[in-house]
Amino acid sequence: xxxxxxxxxxxxxxxxxxxxxxxxxxxxxxxxxxxxxxxxxxxxxxxxxxxxxxxxxxxxxxxxxxxxxxxxxxxxxxxxxxxxxxxxxxxxxxxxxxxxxxxxxxxxxxxxxxxxxxxxxxxxxxxxxxxxxxxxxxxxxxxxxxxxxxxxxxxxxxxxxxxxxxxxxxxxxxxxxxxxxxxxxxxxxxxxxxxxxxxxxxxxxxxxxxxxxxxxxxxxxxxxxxxxxxxxxxxxxxxxxxxxxxxxxxxxxxxxxxxxxxxxxxxxxxxxxxxxxxxxxxxxxxxxxxxxxxxxxxxxxxxxxxxxxxxxxxxxxxxxxxxxxxxxxxxxxxxxxxxxxxxxxxxxxxxxxx
Amino acid sequence: xxxxxxxxxxxxxxxxxxxxxxxxxxxxxxxxxxxxxxxxxxxxxxxxxxxxxxxxxxxxxxxxxxxxxxxxxxxxxxxxxxxxxxxxxxxxxxxxxxxxxxxxxxxxxxxxxxxxxxxxxxxxxxxxxxxxxxxxxxxxxxxxxxxxxxxxxxxxxxxxxxxxxxxxxxxxxxxxxxxxxxxxxxxxxxxxxxxxxxxxxxxxxxxxxxxxxxxxxxxxxxxxxxxxxxxxxxxxxxxxxxxxxxxxxxxxxxxxxxxxxxxxxxxxxxxxxxxxxxxxxxxxxxxxxxxxxxxxxxxxxxxxxxxxxxxxxxxxxxxxxxxxxxxxxxxxxxxxxxxxxxxxxxxxxxxxxxxxxxxxxxxxxxxxxxxxxxxxxxxxxxxxxxxxxxxxxxxxxxxxxxxxxxxxxxxxxxxxxxxxxxxxxxxxxxxxxxxxxxxxxxxxxxxxxxxxxxxxxxxxxxxxxxxxxxxxxxxxxxxxxxxxxxxxxxxxxxxxxxxxxxxxxxxxxxxxxxxxxxxxxxxxxxxxxxxxxxxxxxxxxxxxxxxxxxxxxxxxxxxxxxxxx
Numbered sequence: 001x002x003x004x005x006x007x008x009x010x011x012x013x014x015x016x017x018x019x020x021x022x023x024x025x026x027x028x029x030x031x032x033x034x035x036x037x038x039x040x041x042x043x044x045x046x047x048x049x050x051x052x053x054x055x056x057x058x059x060x061x062x063x064x065x066x067x068x069x070x071x072x073x074x075x076x077x078x079x080x081x082x083x084x085x086x087x088x089x090x091x092x093x094x095x096x097x098x099x100x101x102x103x104x105x106x107x108x109x110x111x112x113x114x115x116x117x118x119x120x121x122x123x124x125x126x127x128x129x130x131x132x133x134x135x136x137x138x139x140x141x142x143x144x145x146x147x148x149x150x151x152x153x154x155x156x157x158x159x160x161x162x163x164x165x166x167x168x169x170x171x172x173x174x175x176x177x178x179x180x181x182x183x184x185x186x187x188x189x190x191x192x193x194x195x196x197x198x199x200x201x202x203x204x205x206x207x208x209x210x211x212x213x214x215x216x217x218x219x220x221x222x223x224x225x226x227x228x229x230x231x232x233x234x235x236x237x238x239x240x241x242x243x244x245x246x247x248x249x250x251x252x253x254x255x256x257x258x259x260x261x262x263x264x265x266x267x268x269x270x271x272x273x274x275x276x277x278x279x280x281x282x283x284x285x286x287x288x289x290x291x292x293x294x295x296x297x298x299x300x301x302x303x304x305x306x307x308x309x310x311x312x313x314x315x316x317x318x319x320x321x322x323x324x325x326x327x328x329x330x331x332x333x334x335x336x337x338x339x340x341x342x343x344x345x346x347x348x349x350x351x352x353x354x
Numbered sequence: 355x356x357x358x359x360x361x362x363x364x365x366x367x368x369x370x371x372x373x374x375x376x377x378x379x380x381x382x383x384x385x386x387x388x389x390x391x392x393x394x395x396x397x398x399x400x401x402x403x404x405x406x407x408x409x410x411x412x413x414x415x416x417x418x419x420x421x422x423x424x425x426x427x428x429x430x431x432x433x434x435x436x437x438x439x440x441x442x443x444x445x446x447x448x449x450x451x452x453x454x455x456x457x458x459x460x461x462x463x464x465x466x467x468x469x470x471x472x473x474x475x476x477x478x479x480x481x482x483x484x485x486x487x488x489x490x491x492x493x494x495x496x497x498x499x500x501x502x503x504x505x506x507x508x509x510x511x512x513x514x515x516x517x518x519x520x521x522x523x524x525x526x527x528x529x530x531x532x533x534x535x536x537x538x539x540x541x542x543x544x545x546x547x548x549x550x551x552x553x554x555x556x557x558x559x560x561x562x563x564x565x566x567x568x569x570x571x572x573x574x575x576x577x578x579x580x581x582x583x584x585x586x587x588x589x590x591x592x593x594x595x596x597x598x599x600x601x602x603x604x605x606x607x608x609x610x611x612x613x614x615x616x617x618x619x620x621x622x623x624x625x626x627x628x629x630x631x632x633x634x635x636x637x638x639x640x641x642x643x644x645x646x647x648x649x650x651x652x653x654x655x656x657x658x659x660x661x662x663x664x665x666x667x668x669x670x671x672x673x674x675x676x677x678x679x680x681x682x683x684x685x686x687x688x689x690x691x692x693x694x695x696x697x698x699x700x701x702x703x704x705x706x707x708x709x710x711x712x713x714x715x716x717x718x719x720x721x722x723x724x725x726x727x728x729x730x731x732x733x734x735x736x737x738x739x740x741x742x743x744x745x746x747x748x749x750x751x752x753x754x755x756x757x758x759x760x761x762x763x764x765x766x767x768x769x770x771x772x773x774x775x776x777x778x779x780x781x782x783x784x785x786x787x788x789x790x791x792x793x794x795x796x797x798x799x800x801x802x803x804x805x806x807x808x809x810x811x812x813x814x815x816x817x818x819x820x821x822x823x824x825x826x827x828x829x830x831x832x833x834x835x836x837x838x839x840x841x842x843x844x845x846x847x848x849x850x851x852x853x854x855x856x857x858x859x860x861x862x863x864x865x866x867x868x869x870x871x872x873x874x875x876x877x878x879x880x881x882x883x884x885x886x887x888x889x890x891x892x893x894x895x896x897x898x899x900x901x902x903x904x905x906x907x908x909x910x911x912x913x914x915x916x917x918x919x
Contacts, residue, residue, distance in 0.1 A: 012765075078765060102738070102760040146750055148738075148781070149774070177773045178764060287778065 012187060013037040013065070017053040017092060019045065021159035022109055023083030029164065030081070030186055031061035038066045039073050047191075059315055074099035076238050079107070079182055081153070082141070083304055086112025089137055093144045100145040109153040110137045111207040112300050113307050129310040130249060136204040142334065151179040152200055154259035156206040156266035162192075169193035173203035173256045195258060201206045202250025206260035210267055211301030212308065212322050213237035217268035218279025219328075220345045222259030235266060235320075236342075239349050240319050242353040244308060247315050261269075275301035282328060284333045305329060320345045362532070364567035368539050371486050374569035376593045380484040390616055391477040394609040395470050401608070406461040413468055416603040417443055423600050431580045432476075437477065445466060446903060476609040476694050480574055482595040490879075492587070529830065529858075530731035530793060532566055532746060533718070534671055537678035538734050539568050541746045542615070542668035543621055545650045546571060547786055549638055549794075550627035551674045552683055553579065556589070558676065559625060572617055573625035574646065593622075599631065611649050613695070618669060626650075628786060632683065634657040634691035635648075636908035638675070638790050642783040644776075651775050651782065654737045657675070658759045658768045665746040666914040671782065673732035673741075673789040679877035680800040681905075685884075688767050688905040692823070728878075738778065739785030791812050791912060794850055796859040796875030803906035804915065805840045806832060806895060812919040823900045832895040842867055842908075843918050851913060877907055 013035035015284040016027040023038070029034045040046050040055070040330065049055050049066035053177065067073050073079070074096060084092050089110050100106070114135040117123060135143065138150045151174030152340035162168055172194055174181035188194045197203050220229050238261060254260060266274055271280070278299045281291045307325040312319055322339055327333035369378055396776060402408040420440050420658055424432070439840060450464045456864070538544055548559055556575050557662045564569050574597035580586040595613060598606070630643030650669055657667035681687070733741050737759045740748040748756040761778065762768045809832050862873055875895075879886040879902055886902035889895055897903045 063628075098754075102756065102758075103763040105764075146756060148778075176771075176776050178771055 001290030006013075012078050013076055015039065015073045015080040017073070017080060017082050017096070018084035019049070019056065019058075019066075020083065020085065022157070023081075023138060024058045024060060024107065024115040025057055025157075025159040025162040026031055026081055026083055026153075027064055028059075028061050029048040029189065029192060031063045032189060033283055034186060036061070036064045038064055039070060040066055040068060043068055045105060050246070064262055070096045071099045074104065076303075078103045079186065080101065080301065082106060082108035082137075083109065084108075084110055085297060086110050086114075086137070086303075089143070090114055090140060097145040100147045102146050102148060104147045105149045105151070106145075106147045107151040107153055107174075107179065107180055108137050108141065109263070111154065111156075111204075111211065112137060113138050113208055113304060115307055126306075126310055128313040129307060130314050131239060131311065134248070134307060134311060136208070138200055138204060141256045146249055149176045151176070151181050151183055152199070152204050152207075153183070154203050155195075155261065156258065156263045157272065158266065165191055167191050167193075167334065168259055169195060169262075171197050171203055172216055172256075173200040175200055178221060191288040197254060197257065197259075199251045201248070201253045202245050202252075203257070203259045204272055205248055205250045206241065206247045206255050206257070207263060208304055209241045209308070210237075210260065211256075211299070211304050212240065212325060213264055213276035214273060215279040215282075215299070217260070217306070217337075218271075218276035218281075219283040219325075220279075221271065221276070222280040222283025223335065223339070230268060235322040237264060237321060239351065240321050243320055244322070246353070248311070249316050272349065274299040278302060288329050296299060302329060364532075364536065364565060364571075365908065366567040368569050371490075371569075373487070375623070376570050376572055377486050378483055379485070379572070379617065379620055379622055380482075383481060386620070387477045387481045388474075390609065390613045391470070391474040392483070393616065394473040394477065394605075394612040395466070397608050397612060398469060401604070403875075404462060406458055408572065409462065409465045409502065410451075412495055412604060413443070413447060413465060413472075416605050417447065419603050420601070422759065429578065429581055429600075429602055431586070433479075443570045448716075459568060465598065469589045472605050473609050473844070476601075476606050477613065479608055479779065480595050480597070480613050482593050483572070483590045484572070484593040485590070488587070489570055491595070493561075493670065493848070500660060504664055513596070523787055524561070525726060527726065527728040528562060528565065528731065529728060529795070530674075531672075531733050532731050534734055535731055536566060536568060537744055538670045538742070538746055539623060539673075542670055543618055543653075544568075544571070544623040544670050544672055546623070546625045546674055546732070548673075549630045549790055550629045550632050551636070551678060551687075552632060553678055555627070555632075556594070558729070561675070562759045563625075570624040572625040574614070574627075576631070588900060604889060605882065607645060611645060611652075613650040614646050615653045615656070618650060619656055624650075628783070631685060634687045634694075636681070636691075636905035637911045638683070638689065638787075638794060638909065639789055640912060642786060644779045644783055647782060647786075648779040649777050654758070655762045655768065656771065657826045658762055659770075663759055668742075668746050669737055670734040670746065671737060671744060671786065672734045674903065675730045675732070675785050675790055675794045675795065677715055677728045677730065677795045677797060677800075678728065678883075679797055680880050682881070684879060684902055684905050685882060685899070688901045691905075692820070694899060695794070700868075701889070726858060727796075728795050728797075730795050732793040734787045734788070734819055735782075735785060738784060739782050791856055794909075796857060796863060796910065797877070798860070798862055799878035799906060800872045800874075800909040801841060801845060801848070801863070801873055802874035802887055803878050803903055804910040805837060805844055806897065807903050807907035808916060808919040809837065810897075812894070819904070824906065825900065827896070829898050831890065834889075834893050835897060838867055841871060844915055845870070847915055847918060848913075858911060862905065 014030050016023055016030065016038045019038055019040050027036050027038050038049065040049065045055060046066040046068045049060055049064065053060045053062045071251050089112065115123065115129065116133045118133070120327035125197060138152055141147055141150050151172050153170055153172055155251060156170060157170055169192065172277055174180050175198060184194045184196065215231060216237065220233055240257060242255045243259060244273055245255050267276065270276060274295065274297065278291055278301065304328050307323055308319065308322050313322065320342055324333065324338040328335055328338050369375055382513060387624065391820065398815060402412060417440060424436055424440070443669050446468050454461055454464045496674040535544065548555060555651040570593040572593040572595060575589050577596045577598040579589055580596060597610060614624065626646045628647055629639035633639055653670045736742055736748040740750060740756050742748050748758050750756050759768065810830060811822060814825065845863065848857060854860055865868060875887060875889060882899065882902060884899040884902065886899055886906055887895060887897050
């Protein structure tokens with residue numbers, strides 16, 4: 001299908017799925033060099049974009065066209081950016097699946113993990129997870145669609161700073177060089193540097209695992225602790241991320257890059273981020289359910305902690321920060337006790353993974 | 355024999371042998387060999403970026419390795435003019451070094467000439483010597499000879515030598531997607547990828563292909579097999595081209611890959627043993643050698659590039675498992691495995707399947723005693739690992755038609771991207787391994803060997819494999835009752851996996867457990883001097899050779915059955 005469209009490659013627009021703050025920022029950056037077509041689920045958002053060039057108040061480049069038809073978007077575009085919150089990722093992917101072809105290049109910017117439950121297992125009572133049951137977002141795409149040439153976008157990319165045109169960088173990870181090269185070609189600009197990495201699993205995991213450490217960073221701030229404590233946390237956090245990433249199929253070296261250290265430092269210094277806020281309020285004495293009740297979206301780190309804690313039970317490794325946060329979030333351990341526990345934990349070696 | 359196996363008579367799918375791609379290829383052998391040499395030369399030049407210095411280095415490396423091989427590991431089958439040929443290469447390189455000066459282009463040209471000589475030699479060496487008349491003769495001899503042996507052994511009394519009660523198909527059962535395979539072989543090009551446990555596999559598969567009424571497949575047979583003249587005859591007759599695993603230099607490997615790719619594009623059905631060599635450990639191949647497999651993907655892409663987008667240009671990957679009670683070479687294989695675990699690099703290719711006498715002895719035993727073999731033909735896939743239907747159309751997990759060409763397209767065109775195809779090859783390799791596990795057919799002998807080894811291991815949980823193998827005989831006795839119970843547990847789990855489509859089992863596993871065990875004990879490694887598993891006088895079980903037990907046990911590795919212990 002769509003041979004005529006495929007042949008007119010020069011004028012093919014780039015597809016962006018999702019018009020949240022990150023999706024809008026990326027769409028605007030793409031629109032500097034290309035036609036862009038965005039997908040939004042609600043008709044009124046589509047109309048707002050097409051007539052007023054804004055999405056829920058965020059300004060969009062006039063070159064950006066919107067559609068609410070996944071079919072139209074897939075038929076028009078060869079390269080698609082999936083910029084959707086992780087909670088909606090599976091559903092949106094399934095919506096697009098019938099229209100995705102093996103020739104599509106798909107790059108996602110979602111930081112999260114999906115879980116496949118076996119028959120009879122329930123998420124709420126789940127205690128153990130094997131690696132096979134945990135999917136990164138690229139694994140979701142490959143499992144649910146015919147697309148194979150998949151990549152991810154990760155790094156310290158606060159949407160507001162990107163929209164303001166401040167200098168920043170990101171990493172595009174894919175097993176396929178052509179995906180990395182295409183992503184670089186489309187996104188690179190004077191203000192935006194794009195690095196490549198072939199370890200897509202390691203890069204996705206870096207972006208996911210750093211949310212755990214971000215919660216801990218918020219907690220330290222909430223306890224009123226200073227920069228020494230933060231430095232300690234970041235460095236131990238990196239060690240923990242490296243071990244977890246390896247156990248889940250990534251490499252330790254990706255944790256050293258933009259998607260790991262880069263994003264971790266940024267997030268640990270962003271009091272506005274959701275994960276940081278969860279930690280901060282926990283330290284102020286609120287319970288998880290109180291915090292959740294007043295937040296619009298779930299902080300991704302909370303899910304990640306549950307998934308990783310369940311994975312630890314089958315992997316036979318320890319991850320003290322994650323385990324203790326899990327006890328704080330779900331088992332009534334106080335933040336102070338968790339901190340004490342961590343200070344007494346017999347870490348004997350500074351760096352043991354490189 | 356077994357309950358529900360029906361023998362089929364398969365009519366040939368291409369009755370006229372002139373139409374066989376392999377015959378056409380044989381007719382055009384000379385041009386084909388030349389084409390392969392030229393294309394290989396081009397490939398190598400591309401790989402080294404047409405840089406004369408790198409080409410010089412590669413030529414020197416090749417020369418050095420070849421000289422070393424000739425000195426350290428010569429085989430009967432090696433041609434006599436090898437020494438002089440490489441001597442000439444050496445003096446030519448020396449001459450270029452001293453005499454050719456000046457421009458890069460001139461140097462490149464001079465080195466390229468040497469390269470051309472090498473690829474031509476390799477191409478000629480690899481190419482098969484298929485002759486249709488030999489093929490027919492061999493086929494008749496094999497079928498006739500084997501059935502005489504069979505009937506002599508099984509039908510008692512005078513005249514048994516001329517009885518036709520038993521045919522080879524009683525001995526070797528063919529199960530699985532045979533109809534689909536036959537159908538697809540008339541439509542596109544088939545690449546068959548079997549598991550590899552024994553040198554007998556090559557002959558066996560050749561026979562299977564002929565029984566199924568298909569024209570001969572070409573395949574890469576280890577050059578060591580050509581050391582034995584009778585095998586060499588068979589191999590040539592079956593359309594085998596030669597793979598010399600001693601030659602690991604880039605020039606040889608590229609020529610080999612080009613040969614395979616071009617033959618597939620020519621329309622020749624092909625056969626690779628994707629494990630590369632026989633499984634040393636007895637484990638079903640889990641890491642495949644991807645070199646030859648990548649040629650299937652390359653050929654598919656080239657067909658699309660050349661605009662052959664209908665089914666005639668399509669390449670079908672068909673996994674096959676060969677299931678034995680007994681692997682003749684098992685003692686040697688497992689010894690290799692144990693001594694080289696983790697250090698394959700230092701392993702020297704040898705061939706213990708060495709004399710015609712040994713083989714004849716084995717064949718005689720094989721046909722006169724009751725050890726069965728089954729060959730499971732898996733579902734065909736496209737080169738991306740999607741299943742295909744009877745028409746050769748690729749289907750995705752949800753049964754929707756997939757256009758395979760789209761995997762090779764960017765910006766609306768079929769493009770060449772070596773790195774992409776490398777990834778695709780890995781994906782295909784994984785899919786083949788998955789399919790191997792699904793169609794693997796469990797025999798009673800696999801079950802008893804697995805259970806016995808696991809029980810011994812569980813009793814000695816602190817020992818590693820090497821200590822286990824050195825355990826004294828008295829520590830190796832298993833109580834029958836306990837053994838039987840464990841067999842039942844494992845068999846139940848196997849049936850559960852079978853219900854999920856993750857494994858297959860032979861019909862004899864539906865018998866009562868005591869019979870299964872007896873059947874298994876009678877058959878497991880039945881012709882080895884030291885049996886892997888026997889019943890002792892007290893009715894308990896013991897092993898005479900722990901490493902062989904380990905070998906046969908490994909057949910059920912990779913299903914998580916270990917967790918039951």
